Amino acid sequence: MSTSNRNRLTAGGLIDRARPLGFSFDGTRYRGYEGDTLASALLANGVRLVGRSFKYHRPRGIFSAGAEEPNALVELRSGARREPNSRATVTELYDGLEAASQNRWPSLAVDALSLNRFLQPFLGAGFYYKTFMWPAAFWEKLYEPIIRRAAGLGRAAEEADPDHYEKATAFCDVLVIGAGPAGLMAALAAGRAGARVILADEDFLPGGGLNAEAGDVGRKPAPAFAAEMVAELMSLPTVRVMTRTSVFGVYDSGTYGALERVSDHLPEPAPFQPRQRLWRIIARRAVLAAGATERPIVFGGNDRPGVMLAGAVGTYVQRHAVLPGQKIALFANNDGAWREMLAAHAAGAPVETIIDVRTEVAADLTQAARAEGIRVLTGAQVIATAGKTLTGLTVATASGTERIAADTLAVSGGWSPSVHLTCHHGGKPRWEEAIAAFVPGTCPPGLSVAGAAKGVFGLGACLKDGAAIGAEAAQALGFTVPALDVPDVADAPFALTPFWHVEGSKGAAFVDLQNDVTAKDVGIAHKEGFRSVELLKRYTTLGMATDQGRTSNVTGLAIMASLTGASIPETGTTIFRPPYTPVSMGALAGHHRGKDFRPVRLTPTHEWARAQGAVFIETGAWLRAQYFPRNGEKDWLETVSREVTSVRAGVGLIDVSTFGKIDLQGRDVGAFLDRVYINGFAALAVGKARYGVMLREDGMVMDDGTTARLAPEHYVMTTTTANAAKVYQHLEFCLQVLWPELDVALSSVSEQWAQIALAGPRARDVLARVADGDVSNAALPFMGAIEGTVMGGVKARLFRLSFSGELGYEIAVPARFGAALAQALMQAGEEFGITPYGIEALGVMRIEKGHVSGNELSGQTTAGDLGFGRMASTKKDYIGRTLAARPGLTDPDRPAFVGFRPVDPSRRLRAGAHFLPLGAAPTMANDQGYMTSVAYSPHLGHWIGLGLITRGPERLGERVRAYDPVRGEEIEVEICAPGFIDPEGVRLRG
Amino acid sequence: MRIPCPYCGERDAHEFAYLGDATLTRPDPAAAEAEQAFHDYVYLRDNPAGAHEEWWYHANGCRQWLRVARDTRTHAISGAVAARVAGEPA
Incomplete structure (x- = not known):
């Protein structure tokens, strides 16, 4: 194991030097510490080249320290757990972590396909649409496979994911998104008021910018202040702090989607723990405190490993005690970046040069820099870079160009508020000239924005704004908010001169590092007329893929605006849609995969049928016995034919509990049935059942089944298995919406009753031995339906019905007696050779008998088509009657x-x-x-x-x-x- | 979406089945133009951008048909009443 950590400071940072963690990258072993990300640990070990770019295979390094990372995408883990396109900057380090670089061959250092770089003139904007148009047949066979090999990101695992994913729901009064200074204060304001608060943060360490802040807050180091706030929040009974949790979408009625990475920081999940948990959070109010993302300046060679956002340099130094380099330069257009570098320098990072596009910079900054021996170049621009990983810069100043040695170039073009979630209901961000950035426009109902996410920059201002917005959210819900003591932090004035692109710089100048989109590509899109933002995005792929253009959208827009001569607000902005960060398919599926895709319904006799050797088949959600093979039978057809013959010659039984069963009671059931069936039911006598057909209102057959009248005001209906829920819903609609005046109450009793069909010439002999009462032809004639008992006192309903064409009965008992009834019937039928049969034999017998079933009730057949024309009553109205008379349906x-x-x-x-x-x-x-x-x-x-x-x-x-x-x-x-x-x-x- | 069921409280839309326009009335089958009226009732639908009254069935709940007032542009639901109860949802 390499133990170098040569770029690690000896003290400071939020890492635990007592807890070293071993990890490997491209097979080489390194050491980091608890509190590291994969990116900070790689930098600590001097690893600067971490990947190859998407199209041109250019060497790339770590660009950021957060979710916006466009470059440092790696494959994590191996085998079935291999996960491509993981951002090293948000990957929490754990002992034994394995990572590999992507999109390189044969190795990261020597990449054969970096030849693509020389093809760059042909792979520019819109190349898909231009280069490979002809001949068309070549696309699938030649072009696409080659492009797929040459361009792309990581490889997905090829085995099934061995881990589990969960879904969960939470409710709260105030959801606070982001645990930086504004989010912590907002959560505290609402939490102290007694509101149920959920504070969600995507980092494993809550605190946001406070964890990379060099100064004090409330007379404590900023990270210690953050830790104290978190500790208090966790002690409040109504507050829940969720770390490693990204809120990725705002949905309707205050519903928020969030992904909790429960086990991503472990080699594999602990027993019975999911890898990730997908949360549906229902919040009465929400506060978005997602902070802001730094944006770069575009110049030639700006993708070289060693070029990094200024804030990221600060984060690595302050939070991880890592020096991204030994010779650091800054290229910026704003004061904030100067302060970031001065703080980093004070912490031990050797900052040697500051290059600012502005000719005038506040004297306190230039003096402070010079006092530290930092060279200051104002009115200057970086026009080129050199080295495989960065070794030097070419800078243009008023007096000419010069070369400057540097291994790290911090870049800052300003900050873009993270407005993404505010757009999820269609709200458009608004351009704020004072900070040269988009700020939230119309927000989803119930969502307010605090701190840097709405363009309030400066730590002191963020703390105050967070407290105010959090209090406002709680007050809006009726909570009384106690006064909150917000620490005073003096904010330096915000000073920035908008600057986007160094024109005339040398080499490819990348706007979108992840998609290899250059400033020249934006120019091509402009020349070819793809000038609207939406077209620019689709033509050049600017702003697509895992980072969704966090570091590139605004810059691309600004370059397009300067080409068209329009202002940035006139040019527009792309709308952000969910998800905010990538969500794995596994998390979206949760437990619904493979056999667990949906619940399986088992019949009451399932175990009995299994003991009889049944082969089961899925019919809808049900698992039913398909047939019961016996030793020596060569195929299913022999088995099914034997079952059919046995029933027709003797007797057989089958579980028909899957039929929908609906209990109807009330004075008007007969009248109601008359209106939903085509045939008459009002005259049905007590103790009788009748076959009925019901239509949809458009005149097509919906379902068929039998309804029995058990008592003057008590009926029970059966429906087909497939349509059980649909028919029930339809009947409730008829009763509640169409005819609320009818006195009828419905109840689904499908689950409450087990029902077994007994069929064959010996059926009565078997039933007589099981039933407690008289089942003779006189007592229970064809289409009879009586209530009684079986098996010595078990409540039962006996129906004399036949689907097979044989003498048949259906016996219903409370579901818990279903298996016992099957056994009793088997015992009683032993001397008659009783045979259990499955739904294949059931199907054969109904076809032999000529009954319609699901295949005929296709939704496209009328009663007339199916031979029920004469059943239809002409003396009453019923659902579907009028439209069934249309010419097309009576043709x-x-x-x-x-x-x-x-x-x-x-x-x-x-x-x-x-x-x-x-x-x-x-x-x-x-x-x-x-x-x-x-x-x-x-x-x-x-x-x-x-x-x-x-x-x-x-x-x-x-x-x-x-x-x-x-x-x-x-x-x-x-x-x-x-x-x-x-x-x-x-x-x-x- | 969350639907304020008058019997079960506010519940997620996943528990409900959607039917459509709740302002239609089943025509009188004995009327002279019944066939045309039924055709319109079954097939013709407005597609308003804005306020819409629609039927939702609480399939995984109380099994009641609800008349729900929803804005089709924002999905904002302003109220729900049971079908059997007279009155407007919102």
């Missing part, structure tokens, strides 16, 4: 429901095949409908089908083609009535 040429059998019985039928007249060409004009359902009928010994064909019922016996271009099959079929077994219904009435 006699509409495809209608019939059965199909293959002319050659050895042929297999396919659902989805389209019907064509014999000899007709397969065109849309000749299309007469399609096959909706098919099954192999063990009863008939060949495949059968159901389908919709033009004028079907009039064409029984006619032959047509079933044409299946998807599978390349075509067979001749004969149209028949849709009942292949017992069409007279003798069996089910027996």
Whole structure:
């Protein structure tokens, strides 16, 4: 392990020298300390080249000390946990951290593709749109793969993410975003007033700028002041301090999205801990105290490793006790950067030269600099840089140009308030001439802005503003805010002369370091007419990718403005949209992945079915028994055919609890059912069930099912499994919105009742042994529905219904008795060879019987199409009646429901095949409908089908083609009535 | 969005199902122009920028249909009343 830390100061900083942390970068091992970021630890070890740029593969170093970092993107970890494009500047160092540089080959120091630099003239603005236009076929095969290899960022992990991600919700009165001076004061003002406060900060150490501040606050070093404030906040019972948490979006009704990096600072998450947690924070008020981001000046060679934001130099020196270099120069246009450098110099950073574009700079600054032996060049500009990592600068002054030795160039072009979140509801930032920066415009409701985020610069002013805005937020919610003692900090005057771009400088001058967009590219966009900000962004890619142009947007805009001759506010600004910082897909998915994507619903007999050897299948959210294979059966078809034959010859049972079950009670249930079903229900007798069809208001069939009348004012309805929730919602709409005068109460009882269908000629024999009462044909005739008990006293509802066409019953018991009922039926049926069957056999039997199901209830079929035309009452109104009478829905040429059998019985039928007249060409004009359902009928010994064909019922016996271009099959079929077994219904009435 | 359910309090919009315009009335099926009226009722919708009264169903809550006043430009919800209760949401 290298132990150098040669750029580390011996004292100071917010690092713990007693807690060294080992880490590696590109395979070399280094040491940092607790309190370091990956970036500060790399700089401490003299590592300055950390990556290659996106397009031109230019060597890049660490540019910032925060979330705005455009250059220092690395791959973190390895294997399944490898994470590309991690910003080294916000990556908290931990023992064992592995990082690798990106976008270089074969190595970071020697990069073959840096040849791209010589292609720079061709890879400029809009190159995607110009260079690779012809021939079109080359794009996918040649250009795109080459560009993808040459340009790009890191590599994503190729294995599944082994970690967990969580979602959580929190509520508060005041959400404070950012724990810098303004945020801390705002949280304290609201917290002391008793408001429920959440203070969220993306850093692992709250304090923001206070942690890099050299001066005192309230007679204490600034970081110690911050720590005291945080300690008090944490002691307040209504305040929650969330570190490592980025608020990334403002949504409707005071909802904020936040990402908490729970375990990103650990090699891997602790047991039962997620890697990240996605928060939905519902806040009555919010205070944005996100601070400001420093922006650079654009000049030739400004991307060389060693060129760094002035504030970042200050942060590394003050917070991390790291010297970014041994010969430091400053290039600036404002007083703040001077003070930053003087403080860094006092802390031990060798600042040798200060270059300022202004000809006049406050005397106290120039005197202070000269007193420290710092050379001062005013009215000067950096026009070129030299070295692989920075070794020298060329500076133009009034008296000519000169070369200056420097290994670090601090740059400052001023500060841009972090207004991002204020734009999330469409608010546009406003240009503030006095500070040459955009400040928040219209904010989302309930959000106010404090401190540097709204353009209030200066530590003393930020503390005061934070306290005032925090108090205001709490007061607005009715809290009484006690007076807050805000420490006095004397702020130096703000002095800045706007300056963006050194024209006539040598070499590529980068506006957007992350996307390799140069000042020249902005010029090309201007020349070619892409002058609006939105076009500039899309044409040059300025401001895209992980940093979203934090250090480049305003500069790019200013350069465009100077080219067009318009002012910056006239040129506009791009709107910021969520998320503020990248959010991983894992966090957005949370636990909803793989098998946990959604909850699985199990039937009451699930465990019993498993014990019977069932194969399960997902049907919607349900897991249902598909079939019950036995030893020696060669495939599912043999199993299903055996199940069907056993039911038709003896008896079988299946769990049908998945049907929607709706309990209806009240004086007007009959009248209500009359209005929602096409057929009449008002005359349904107690103890009887009836099949019903309901339409949507547009006249199409919505669902079908049976409704039984258990008592004069008590009915129970079943719906199809798929439509259970939809039908319930529809019925509630009808009752609450359309006919509130009806006395009907609904309740969904799908989960409360287990329901088992018993079918086959021996069904009554089995039921008689399980039911406590009389189930003879007289007591329980076809379509009968009675309440009683089974298994010696278990409350039950017995329905005589048949989906299979056999003598059939459905027995409902409270859900907790479902498995016991299945076992009791199996025992009672043993001597009759009772067979459990799955939904495949259920499907075969309903096709044999000619019943419609989900495939036919497609939402595009009318009652008439499905053969229910004569069921529809003409004596009453019902939902869908009026529009079902439209000409298009009553057209006699509409495809209608019939059965199909293959002319050659050895042929297999396919659902989805389209019907064509014999000899007709397969065109849309000749299309007469399609096959909706098919099954192999063990009863008939060949495949059968159901389908919709033009004028079907009039064409029984006619032959047509079933044409299946998807599978390349075509067979001749004969149209028949849709009942292949017992069409007279003798069996089910027996 | 957060919807102030009169029965459950303010709840996240994820708990609700949306239907649409709450100012429509189901036409009289016995009227002379019933078919045209039903066509309009089922298919024709205004798309206002601004105040909108709309049906939301509290599917994962009290299962009540609510008449909600929402501004389509800002998503600001100014009130909600149950369908069975007379009166305006806001």
